[in-house]
Amino acid sequence: MSLEWLARTGVPWSAAPDVVAARRLDRSGWEPDGAPAAVVFPRDVEDVQAVLTGAFLTRTPIVPRGAGTALTGATTAGAGEVVLDLAGMNRILDIRPADGVAVVEPGVITADLDRAAAEHGLRYAPDPASLEISTIGGNIATNAGGLRCAKYGVTRDAVLGLDVVLAGGERLSTGRATLKGVAGYDLTGLFVGSEGTLGVIVSATLRLRPLPAATSTIAAYYPDIEAAAEASVALAEARIQPVLAELLDQATLDAIDPALRSSGSALLIVQLDGGPAEAADAASVLGKGAVSVQVSQDPEHLLYARRQALPSIERLGRPLIEDIAVPRSKLALAVREIGAIAARHDVPICTLAHAGDGNLHPIIVAGSYGSPIPEAASRAADEIFELALTLGGTVTGEHGVGVLKRQWLAREAGPFSLGLQQQIKAVFDPHGILNPGKAL
Structure with missing residues (x-):
């Protein structure tokens, strides 16, 4: 394909095979057909505008990308596509402690913002497991969750x-810099x-929260994952609101370090920031049925x-990282059924x-890297998605849809809702050049 229009923008870009190959894939393991035509490295908003204007006129598909930590193929790029690499737009533009607000570019690393906020006695609350490498723009693009999202x-x-x-x-500005505001539709x-x-995020105004005065972390081990x-x-029934409540089953503990299982077959890690009384109440609740409790x-x-957990599981083989959510009251049933699915298909x-x-990550170890995904692993994944919908849940709690879950989005949303979403896409992107084949 001709890239003369790209050269005319004056924005740095490369079509070198090694540069293109490094940005063809993301962490999902999904492999698109072919390789992207080029990678563009915008330095500011004006660069992004120049690239999209040229792409619009030439009908060139654009794949926005941050750190490439997407787990559903949302940032993979194939033949004829141009990658818009936003990692270089990584400035923290402003932190306003009195307002509890930060303004950042999309390439800012999540943990870097959190550390910068901490210098003012504040924090950026969302903390996905990839916070040390993922970018704010990518987090926004997928509505990422994380450990602290329970509270x-x-x-x-x-x-x-x-x-x-x-x-x-x-260029479109949405929302506001105030903590409250209901003017117009919620385009943000x-x-x-x-x-x-729908568009390429070039800056974000984000809410910061005060750092807690004290934090208590509890590790409770249980004889099995259902008990945990x-x-x-x-x-929840005791009306205790943890900052996080993280559950790891026996297979995950074995992957991290078999010594962790010396205290039990499942681990529940709970963190609270409500003070000593709340921590004591939580420890009392968690102690019922626990093998051991550590504060x-x-x-x-x-x-x-x-x-x-994830880096350890990745060492076992090629992971299919699933992401479902169910009503909290159905959590124990969900983990029990996932165990049955693993046994039925004989897949780890x-x-x-x-x-x-209620957000679960059943990670299927699907053979070795570079080999085809075993049919049994694919069937197990389908049954996990079906389980989520049967229990009144969703096929993705925080990783997004990307390429890998499009068929399941259609099942969950239904034809009428999906059709409305496609009409919205057409309003913002009439030629379908923005991340084509993803999400819908």
Whole structure:
């Protein structure tokens, strides 16, 4: 394809095979047909506008990309597509402590924003497991969750306003910099979770929260994952609101370190920031049915195992990282049925969960890297998605749809709702150049 229009924009770009290959895939393992034609490296908003204006006129498909940590193929790029690499737009533009607000470019690393906010006694609450490598723009594009979302919500709850470049190069500002505001339709919320299919985020106004005065972390071990899941529900029934409640099953503990299982076959990690009385109440609830309970005042001490879960599972083989959510009251049933699915298809499944909000990650170990996905693994994945819908849940709680879940989105949403969403896409992107084949 001709890239003369791209050269005329004056924006740095490359079609070198090694540069293109490095941005063809994301963490999902999905492999598109062919390789992208080029990678563009915008330095500012004007660069993004120039690229999208040229792409619109030439009908060139554009794939926005941050760190490439997407788990559903949302940032993969194939033949004829141009990757818009936003990682270089990584400035924290402003932090306003009195307002509890930060303004950042899309390439800012999530953990870097959190650390910058901490210098002002604040924090950026969303903390996906990939927070040390994922970008704010990518988090917004997928409405990422994370460990602390049990109490503080997902990315959408932290996004107050956006600057977005639309498919034709127009710049749109949505939302506001105030903590309250209901003027007009919620266009900000529409862009959050849209996976780069409606526009390219070039800056975000984000809500910051005060750092807690004290944090307590509890590790409770149980004889099996069903008992651990029931304990997390018992916390909700006791009206205790943890910052996070993370559940790891026996297979996950074995992948991280078999020594972790010396205390039990399932681990529930709970963190609270409501003070000593709340921590004592939580420990009492969690102690019922537990093999052991450990309390720490070091907020990271007991979270190390949880953050090592995915890298450890990836060492076992090619992971299919699934992401479903069910009503909290159905959590124990869901983990029980996932175990039955693993046994029925004779495939290894490591289950971890944000138990505080019913978001499960059953990770199927699907053979070796580079080999075809076994049919049994694919059947197991389909049954997991079917289970989520049967229990009144969703086929994706935080990873998004991308390429891998489009057929299941159609099942969940239904034809009428899906048709309306496609009409919205056509309003913002009439030529279908923004991340084509993703999300819808």
